Amino acid sequence: MRHLRVHIISVAAIVFFFTNDGILAADKLRLAYVSPSVTLSLPWVAKETGILAKYDLAAEVVLITGSPRLVQSLIAGDVDVVFAGVTALIRARSRGAEVAILGASANLSSQKLMVSRSSKIRRLEDVKGAIIGVSQYGSEADTFARNALAKAGLKPDKDVTILQLGGHPQVAAAMAAGKLEAGVLGGLAALTAEKSGGRLITSAVELKILSPSGTFATTRGLIQRKRSVVERLMRSFVEAIHFLKTNRSGAIAAMQKYMGGLSAEEATYLYQEQVDLLEALPAPNDKAIQAVLERESDPKVKNSAPADFVDASFFKEIEKSGMIEQLYRK
Structure with missing residues (x-):
């Protein structure tokens, strides 16, 4: 009887380990985007296609309109990663907020x-x-x-x-x-x-007017606490872009589902307008961010360097890993 009790306790401990803090439990994140568009679609594309699950991530993806409001939600800790306007992120950082731009889906506007x-x-x-x-x-x-x-x-x-x-x-x-x-x-x-x-x-x-689009960011605190989680999320975004660039029908179907019931014509138009702008490696682009800084009226911001606003380490590691070559070689 004693051996049976020990066995039951051991099984319970194993189940608890694997379903809570164990290696098989997905890390949960709250991701938010400012408006429905192709360049801002990486969170829900990664979720819809199972890419997040592949990287042991589970996400709640929410729409929060207005970039200043969305960035405030990030600073307050209401969300973990945001897809927001680059200007709102830069201004928040210049005022002392501990936000870090991780990358951008595109560096040319579709205007x-x-x-x-x-x-x-x-x-x-x-x-x-x-x-x-x-x-x-x-x-x-x-x-x-x-x-x-x-x-x-x-x-x-x-x-x-x-x-x-x-x-x-x-x-x-x-x-x-x-x-x-x-x-x-x-x-x-x-x-x-x-x-x-x-x-x-x-x-x-x-x-050829540079302007980061689909800019995504998190807090420096989250990077310190959960660097492995952020690294896996960045890899999932790379795969989401690959899906968008190489799976036209799947991408258009996802757009129709998540972008307010678009017609096939409308979804196709948006897809064709923006898909070629997507960066295979969505790393922070210093020249694009510098162009934004130079357009600011605040002398403090104008004289800042792109490095003051970004954390480029994740995509440098991904680039060195050969992931991009492996994906697009298939």
């Missing part, structure tokens, strides 16, 4: 400068004297507009009027109604403009 059907504008230089609609001042669209104008030797608010309309849909609607000649658009709003006869003038890709 486009478009004009309405009746516009006589044919080149970027032709927008002098025009009104350009953007979603909001300080947004990615606004930043792209100002950088695009600078490349044409034009000065915002002097040679061109930039007008915020609240969002991309509002810009596309104003152009379709003939109330706005030019606008900066991305995603489905660009598709809406195309359907109403809108024409592309130029894009961030064409102008």
Whole structure:
């Protein structure tokens, strides 16, 4: 009887070990993203495809709109890793928050400068004297507009009027109604403009304007406490990007499920717009982050170095491991 009792206790201990703190128990994380898009899709793609489980990770993936609010949730410890706007992350770090940018899905924006059907504008230089609609001042669209104008030797608010309309849909609607000649658009709003006869003038890709997109970050405290967990999560993101780049039908199906019931046409448009922008190795890009720093008005931020805001160690290790070559060789 005594031996039976010892055996039962031993079995219970083994079960407890494997289902709680043991090696077979998945590490749990709370991942959050700021809006539904291809570059911000890595958390739910990794979860949906079983990639997280492959790395012994279990995640709750939540949508929290507004990058400043999302970054605050990270700082408060409500979430473990966030996919947020790079500007919000940089400003939080410059104010002393212990956040670290781990990487970015892409380093070129998908923003486009478009004009309405009746516009006589044919080149970027032709927008002098025009009104350009953007979603909001300080947004990615606004930043792209100002950088695009600078490349044409034009000065915002002097040679061109930039007008915020609240969002991309509002810009596309104003152009379709003939109330706005030019606008900066991305995603489905660009598709809406195309359907109403809108024409592309130029894009961030064409102008090679660097801007991290799908930027993800965590806290330095989490890195110290759970470095192995973060390392496995970064590997899962690399595999999620591989899935997006190499499994078109699966990626589009996942987008339709997680992005508000998109039609096949809409999901395909977004996929084609952004898939080639995805980085096989989504490591922090110093040049892209430096470009963001130089656009900041705060002298303290402008004079900072990209290294002040990032932890590039995880992707350096992944690159050395040969993981990228192994994935894309298949």
